[in-house]
Amino acid sequence: MRGFVALSRAPGRQTGRQEPDPRVLACLDAPGGIRTEIDENGWVAVAADRADEAVPPLSGAFTVPLGRMARTRQGDVSPETLGGMIERREDLAALLPPFAALHRGGPGEPLAVAGDWLGFHQMFWWQGDGVAAVSTSARALAELAGEGLDARGLGVLGLVGWQIGDTTPFRSVRAIPPGAVAVLRGGEVTLERYPSDAAAPAPEQPPALDDAVAEMADILRAWQTGYMEDHPDTVIQLTGGHDSRILLAAVPDKLKAGMRALTLGEPSAPDVVIAARLAARYGMKHEVYRTDLQTDPTPERAWELTLQAARELECQASPLALAPLLVAEGALEQGHRLGGLGGEVARGFYYAGQAGAANTSAELVHRLARWRLFSNEAVEADAVDPEFLATARGETLAMLEGFFPAGDWLRATDDFYLWHRMHRWAGSHGTVAAVKRHYVNPMFDQRFVQLALAVAPDDKRDSLLLGRLMTRLDPGLAAIPLDSGLTPARLAHRTFGTRLAAKSVTARKAVRKVRQRVAGGRRPQLGAGGMSQLVLTHWRAHPEVVAGLRDLPQVRRDWLDGVLAGTRTAEPTTVAFLVNLLVASGKDHP
Structure with a gap:
């Protein structure tokens, strides 16, 4: 329905x-x-x-x-x-x-x-x-x-x-x-x-890492075995990353042979190369949706897809991130699909640069907001009314302060990323998928998440927990490097070498983040950049489709006029915000 x-x-x-x-x-x-x-x-x-x-x-x-x-x-x-x-x-x-x-x-x-x-x-x-x-x-x-x-x-x-x-x-x-x-x-x-057990407070004494890993592995094996036996036509969406490989590792070897795997990308992309290697290892049927062979939609069609995406997301997240997927999914079977999104609280990727022994404070919340939350998908300041932006910053920071529980700061970030990022961001996109196909992710099992939250944050840093979980599920898979170049089997043991390798990857990401902040740039989601350019082309050819934006107090008319005239451009994150604003205001029908 x-x-x-x-x-x-x-x-x-x-x-x-x-x-x-x-x-x-x-x-x-x-x-x-x-x-x-x-x-x-x-x-x-x-x-x-x-x-x-x-x-x-x-x-x-x-x-x-x-x-x-x-x-x-x-x-x-x-x-x-x-x-x-x-x-x-x-x-x-x-x-x-x-x-x-x-x-x-x-x-x-x-x-x-x-x-x-x-x-x-x-x-x-x-x-x-x-x-x-x-x-x-x-x-x-x-x-x-x-x-x-x-x-x-x-x-x-x-x-x-x-x-x-x-x-x-x-x-x-x-x-x-x-x-x-x-x-x-x-x-x-x-x-x-x-x-809900996952909503219960974390225990005062965290479980032993190996005990938590053993139970988490059993949970995933139970899910994967039962689901694959009931629905043998299930497709696993396989990438070069950690989460989808963990789901594959939890499938019994007898069920892996002949199992269907799907990867989106061009042949040389790390996701495709690594997924092909994993599929060949187990005799799986690997299907690749070749993004390099797809014809770009016309600007008019790109605009139609972006409007459709904004409506399906209920203006809750970026339509430019969903629109390219609507193109791909239109050519793909909509049946039973295993997906790996959801390992965030088990690997604590957002711990990078965070103090390991600190209590929640307004200063830490504001720092995380500036460093991560406001840096990737924010609208450009030049595009909107300064008073709107200033008020938004103050009100959003005040809201965020109330969403991070008192006590251990890293556990507070776990709490926020689960109950807000996963609930609202991932959930908006996941809901669209859930009404089109059987969207299955055993890492959303509440006991699995409860265990991931209960483990000491230091045991999750640098993917220690996930590396150990992968190794327990399938040592062979754990020995194959990820798209990051890191090997799960090595991450499962905290040695000087693994710390150095993990810190090197984290440092490269931090450098990119610093450059992004210094340049004032945003990081649009996969495929959003190309779709944004097509949408801008359509706007310039048919400015009447966004005429409604001129009546909205949040938008600067001189900036919009410059974009439509082609004398200035707009970042994908800004285009996404404007599309949501147009649809939410009911002005998407000229």
Whole structure:
């Protein structure tokens, strides 16, 4: 299912929203049609992503999965079983993210919307006066609310490039938090949290590294064995990095032979070269999507894809990062796909340059914001109103200070990267994937993440934890260098040589970061640069498509005029922000 909108009114309340507005339903992007049910208490509308996808009747009891997958370590979960899990709230945390479902126990009963323990599958809520609504579309709720844009959410988007906490670009529209069931009844929405082990505080005494590695390996083996046996046609998206190789290592050797692997890139790219070597080792079927053989879309098509990406992301993250993937995925099979995104909290890549024995402070939060959060995807200062940017910086820094728990600083960064970066940034992109295919990542198992969080930060530095995990799962794979040149088997043991090699890689990254900051440059995501140039070409040929930006107070008109005239250019991160702003404001239709 692609999405839904549900609205509830207080008894006897007349709100002017007695039935779904076509503008609201248009936000659901429903190629398979929309089923609606209207009664005296409100209405619900559920969209089908495909013409052959059946939406159950919505007048009685029903359970509607909102993504392709609902699974625990024990196996796939049927809608009937899901309904009971949602009503009891028990075992919901055992479902692998991304997961979401819509449930009603019977006629007249409250509507419950359950999300996964990480809040990875993005959903949103809005509370008005005697009326409330929940949806997979923040834009749909913005249409219902009619309150316009949210300056704070736009500020976060302009500086970070994605949302944090529960912010959205729309006033009064908020993201449903991790591990929650949103219950809609009597014109009110209630967020009811369910227990999650991953959300528990880290133990005072961290587990022994080898004990944690042994349990984490067992978890991944259980997931991979069960999933591959149930779905032997599963494709693993294999790269030259650590995370996807760990997932491959957890597949039993007997199931690796003949397994399908997919890599995106040109033949000489490290990802393709290393993935081909790994596939040959086990007799896997390696499929390469040759990016060098693909014809670039026309500027007009690039603009259409970028707008589509902004809408599918609900203006929560960069559409220029998603648009190239929409091109690729349009040529790829949308079935069962293993992906490795999610190892961040197990390797603590963000520890680089951070003090190892410090407590959380405003100074450390601000330093991390300047060094990482505001440096990669921020809008160019020249493109936006200075007052907007100054206010955004102050408000976003204040928000960030509240998101880093007191105590150990490195554990606080773990907390932020899991509950904000993974929840909101990765989740925005992952939700798009989850409604198109079975998006499977066993490293989102809540116990696996809990163990990764519990391990002492020093045991995660320089990929010690992941190197040891890889070695335990498959020593042969661990002996093959990664795309960084580092070898997992060597990283598994902290010696002078491995420290020196890891520090060398970290130093090279730090030098690039320093150069980036000195030059005032941004780091657009893969493929965003080429798509941005095509979009700019279309803007200059058809300036009417962005005429709506001239009416928005956040944008400097003289800067925009210079870009359209070709006398100045725009960085991909700025183009991404402007596209989101155009779509969020509803000015994307000239």
